[in-house]
Amino acid sequence: xxxxxxxxxxxxxxxxxxxxxxxxxxxxxxxxxxxxxxxxxxxxxxxxxxxxxxxxxxxxxxxxxxxxxxxxxxxxxxxxxxxxxxxxxxxxxxxxxxxxxxxxxxxxxxxxxxxxxxxxxxxxxxxxxxxxxxxxxxxxxxxxxxxxxxxxxxxxxxxxxxxxxxxxxxxxxxxxxxxxxxxxxxxxxxxxxxxxxxxxxxxxxxxxxxxxxxxxxxxxxxxxxxxxxxxxxxxxxxxxxxxxxxxxxxxxxxxxxxxxxxxxxxxxxxxxxxxxxxxxxxxxxxxxxxxxxxxxxxxxxxxxxxxxxxxxxxxxxx
Numbered sequence: 001x002x003x004x005x006x007x008x009x010x011x012x013x014x015x016x017x018x019x020x021x022x023x024x025x026x027x028x029x030x031x032x033x034x035x036x037x038x039x040x041x042x043x044x045x046x047x048x049x050x051x052x053x054x055x056x057x058x059x060x061x062x063x064x065x066x067x068x069x070x071x072x073x074x075x076x077x078x079x080x081x082x083x084x085x086x087x088x089x090x091x092x093x094x095x096x097x098x099x100x101x102x103x104x105x106x107x108x109x110x111x112x113x114x115x116x117x118x119x120x121x122x123x124x125x126x127x128x129x130x131x132x133x134x135x136x137x138x139x140x141x142x143x144x145x146x147x148x149x150x151x152x153x154x155x156x157x158x159x160x161x162x163x164x165x166x167x168x169x170x171x172x173x174x175x176x177x178x179x180x181x182x183x184x185x186x187x188x189x190x191x192x193x194x195x196x197x198x199x200x201x202x203x204x205x206x207x208x209x210x211x212x213x214x215x216x217x218x219x220x221x222x223x224x225x226x227x228x229x230x231x232x233x234x235x236x237x238x239x240x241x242x243x244x245x246x247x248x249x250x251x252x253x254x255x256x257x258x259x260x261x262x263x264x265x266x267x268x269x270x271x272x273x274x275x276x277x278x279x280x281x282x283x284x285x286x287x288x289x290x291x292x293x294x295x296x297x298x299x300x301x302x303x304x305x306x307x308x309x310x311x312x313x314x315x316x317x318x
Contacts (some may be wrong), residue, residue, distance in 0.1 A: 003058035008180035014112040021226035077272030085198035120190040127191035187252035195258035
């Protein structure tokens with residue numbers, strides 16, 4: 001079981017919790033070996049899972065846009081602004097995630113939420129003027145486009161390239177939640193954090209669909225039970241994880257700006273709406289139905305997303 005992230009991040013914790021639950025549920029039939037900080041890129045991880053060289057891999061959701069633009073959903077800016085909204089959005093999207101992954105020969109085990117992403121910077125970001133000419137590392141092309149449209153010099157890069165580029169001055173800001181050890185690293189280089197709550201991304205724990213179906217029916221059920229338990233634990237832990245991260249930032253001497261200024265929030269929200277409109281034009285009708293259901297029913301559904309959302313929604317998924 002492999003992830004590119006450190007052990008104490010959301011992804012690392014998801015891997016560990018699922019592995020522990022799988023070992024218990026299968027009574028030792030599954031004996032996991034965990035590998036953190038893997039140097040495999042997303043493309044290689046997917047190939048390794050599909051071919052069976054790796055049994056289970058954790059992948060950042062947005063990186064799966066190479067399979068289907070659906071997976072950009074959790075990274076759309078300002079779509080979810082708190083834990084309850086993020087939970088509702090991802091629960092509504094889960095059926096489409098499973099369909100898209102199955103088409104690529106992949107089986108979804110666990111969907112884990114990251115704390116909301118903010119702006120780490122060398123100098124405080126107190127207004128929209130401070131974003132202009134900012135040299136910022138983002139985590140996908142969409143977020144790079146959003147900040148470029150606001151006048152920043154934005155580039156999508158793996159976190160592994162971040163240290164060198166900050167030290168050389170090639171970047172002076174990073175879009176990241178700063179979860180776990182990543183936050184400790186960022187704190188030592190970029191002492192300001194603007195809590196813009198850009199998005200609540202997710203990571204997905206995947207295995208080969210073919211290999212999952214080849215398992216005895218009892219083991220499939222046990223792994224599904226372990227997956228559900230791990231996913232529930234990850235979402236329940238999110239609020240405390242966010243508080244822990246903010247406390248660590250302050251202990252590390254980071255100045256946390258919360259809330260951000262009105263003009264910066266308004267500019268980011270405008271870009272977010274434009275980004276969501278562009279994304280909607282590239283996805284399947286069934287995926288647009290997910291977004292519509294979220295916008296129309298988020299308040300009513302609340303933090304307890306249910307499968308029985310009504311015939312109109314289920315029919316919209318086709």
